[in-house]
Amino acid sequence: MLVGGSPQNPAQPLNIITFVVDDMGWQDTSVPFWRQMTDFNRRYRTPGMERLAREGVKFTHAYAACAVCTPTRVSIMTGLWPARTGITNWTLRTDRDTSGTHSELNTPDWDLAGLSNTPDTPRAWCAPTLPQLLRERGYRTIHVGKAHFGAVGTPGADPRNLGFDVNIGGHAAGGPGSYLGEEGYGARLNKDHVWDVPGLEKYHGSETFLTEALTIEANRQIDLAVAEGKPFYLNMAHYAVHVPFAPDPRFYGRYRQSGLDHTEAMYAALIEGMDASLVAILDNLDRHGIAEKTVVIFISDNGGLSAHGRSGEPHTHNLPLKSGKGSAYEGGVRVPMIVRWPGRAPAGSVCAAPVVTNDLFPTILRMSGMRTDRIPRSDGKDLTRLLETPGRPQPERALYWHYPHVWGAPGPGIEPYSAVRKGEWKLIYFHADRRKELYNLAQDIGETRNLAATSPSLVASLSRSLASHLRRVRARMPVVKATGEPVPLP
Numbered sequence: 001m002l003v004g005g006s007p008q009n010p011a012q013p014l015n016i017i018t019f020v021v022d023d024m025g026w027q028d029t030s031v032p033f034w035r036q037m038t039d040f041n042r043r044y045r046t047p048g049m050e051r052l053a054r055e056g057v058k059f060t061h062a063y064a065a066c067a068v069c070t071p072t073r074v075s076i077m078t079g080l081w082p083a084r085t086g087i088t089n090w091t092l093r094t095d096r097d098t099s100g101t102h103s104e105l106n107t108p109d110w111d112l113a114g115l116s117n118t119p120d121t122p123r124a125w126c127a128p129t130l131p132q133l134l135r136e137r138g139y140r141t142i143h144v145g146k147a148h149f150g151a152v153g154t155p156g157a158d159p160r161n162l163g164f165d166v167n168i169g170g171h172a173a174g175g176p177g178s179y180l181g182e183e184g185y186g187a188r189l190n191k192d193h194v195w196d197v198p199g200l201e202k203y204h205g206s207e208t209f210l211t212e213a214l215t216i217e218a219n220r221q222i223d224l225a226v227a228e229g230k231p232f233y234l235n236m237a238h239y240a241v242h243v244p245f246a247p248d249p250r251f252y253g254r255y256r257q258s259g260l261d262h263t264e265a266m267y268a269a270l271i272e273g274m275d276a277s278l279v280a281i282l283d284n285l286d287r288h289g290i291a292e293k294t295v296v297i298f299i300s301d302n303g304g305l306s307a308h309g310r311s312g313e314p315h316t317h318n319l320p321l322k323s324g325k326g327s328a329y330e331g332g333v334r335v336p337m338i339v340r341w342p343g344r345a346p347a348g349s350v351c352a353a354p355v356v357t358n359d360l361f362p363t364i365l366r367m368s369g370m371r372t373d374r375i376p377r378s379d380g381k382d383l384t385r386l387l388e389t390p391g392r393p394q395p396e397r398a399l400y401w402h403y404p405h406v407w408g409a410p411g412p413g414i415e416p417y418s419a420v421r422k423g424e425w426k427l428i429y430f431h432a433d434r435r436k437e438l439y440n441l442a443q444d445i446g447e448t449r450n451l452a453a454t455s456p457s458l459v460a461s462l463s464r465s466l467a468s469h470l471r472r473v474r475a476r477m478p479v480v481k482a483t484g485e486p487v488p489l490p
Contacts, residue, residue, distance in 0.1 A: 013231040015294040020237040025304020025316040040317050048278035055347045056340030057390045061354040064302045067332035072301040074115050077129045079361025079378025083402035083475035085125040086111035091151045100406035104432050108476035114150035117161045132163030134233045140225045142166045144218040145237035148174040168217045176239040179246040181206040209248045211240050215277040219284045226288045241270040248273045292342045300335040322447045326407030328417040328428045351390035398422040400469045404478045420466040427462035429490040463490040
């Protein structure tokens with residue numbers, strides 16, 4: 001089996017692009033990831049995603065490793081579960097926990113410094129990273145956009161310390177100071193400058209929207225890699241569609257004219273602007289004649305923010321999924337995912353096998369031509385064979401989540417929890433009151449009917465699986481304030 005080359009030239013290493021969107025919900029696209037189109041699918045215009053789905057494999061049961069950003073992004077870089085790395089929440093500063101407060105629980109001692117290139121960094125995790133390993137294979141490794149791998153002042157705050165040759169716009173913060181060039185992407189605002197997007201000073205004062213500026217820079221880096229004759233890995237990680245919203249003038253008017261209010265129109269324009277970036281990059285691959293030699297992987301880092309925007313109006317609509325970002329429910333972790341692998345993955349295919357962001361680490365390394373026995377051990381599964389035969393029945397596997405924190409916005413399931421999905425069944429273990437909820441996702445994708453009381457043997461079996469996993473990865477449990485003891489395993 002040929003892995004790591006193109007059908008035309010087996011010796012030519014594949015170029016690889018991970019196109020990572022921030023906070024994009026499962027329904028925030030004109031591509032349906034459910035069994036039917038919905039009104040929300042009809043609202044948005046994402047022709048780039050439609051094109052990618054026609055030319056690649058659409059995954060309808062894809063998951064982020066965490067319901068918030070940093071842990072998921074680190075899972076792509078390392079292939080490891082967040083519970084194993086101890087990076088279980090979003091990072092920013094080393095002297096301040098980003099977790100919210102809970103009336104009954106204290107947050108465990110987690111690795112709030114994030115990912116690092118040295119074991120000497122306090123409260124950080126150090127491991128071989130995807131770009132580091134690809135660079136060792138001769139790849140030009142490029143990061144563009146949101147990084148959010150490590151806290152301010154730590155090595156991981158700069159993607160170049162984690163194996164990237166080039167970093168444009170990536171730093172410690174998890175959102176943009178502003179999307180507007182007129183505001184210097186935050187630098188010209190009187191606010192906490194930790195959120196300023198770095199490295200785009202030449203666009204300051206211009207009318208170039210952040211998404212467009214990052215796309216221009218990403219395509220310039222592709223041009224340079226092609227000119228050098230080197231294979232490249234591009235981590236195109238947009239700040240879109242994270243708050244704070246701003247109207248992208250290229251698309252905003254259309255959505256206002258369609259009847260959407262200001263917040264909803266800004267959000268829809270952010271979605272379309274992100275998709276326009278995908279189109280521009282795909283077109284650039286075509287111009288260079290390298291589309292057939294380039295893998296493109298599209299994914300979001302967690303579920304959509306289904307709470308409320310700054311105006312108090314909803315903007316992400318995950319229905320039929322329950323809740324959204326930060327939540328134990330499907331709206332927090334189920335994400336859109338499409339993979340285009342020319343000549344290998346059958347175009348226009350749909351795969352219903354459950355997959356998770358950890359899987360990208362071994363999959364991409366295998367696509368690069370790395371031998372299986374040389375790929376560092378990870379918690380991910382190599383998806384190359386699944387991509388070649390996406391409709392083939394797969395052995396049942398368990399996926400796990402562990403979020404011992406309180407995230408910012410209120411909402412269903414936004415509390416400390418651990419969970420497991422195995423087959424069509426999902427068990428959630430909420431840490432504070434030790435309650436367990438059981439759902440059959442095949443019959444109840446919206447998690448509306450808790451079957452725990454009527455299925456005690458299944459609850460017991462899944463609880464054992466979840467407890468075994470948490471023990472195996474040495475997961476850190478919250479501490480009960482009243483006793484000073486960690487929450488017991490399920």
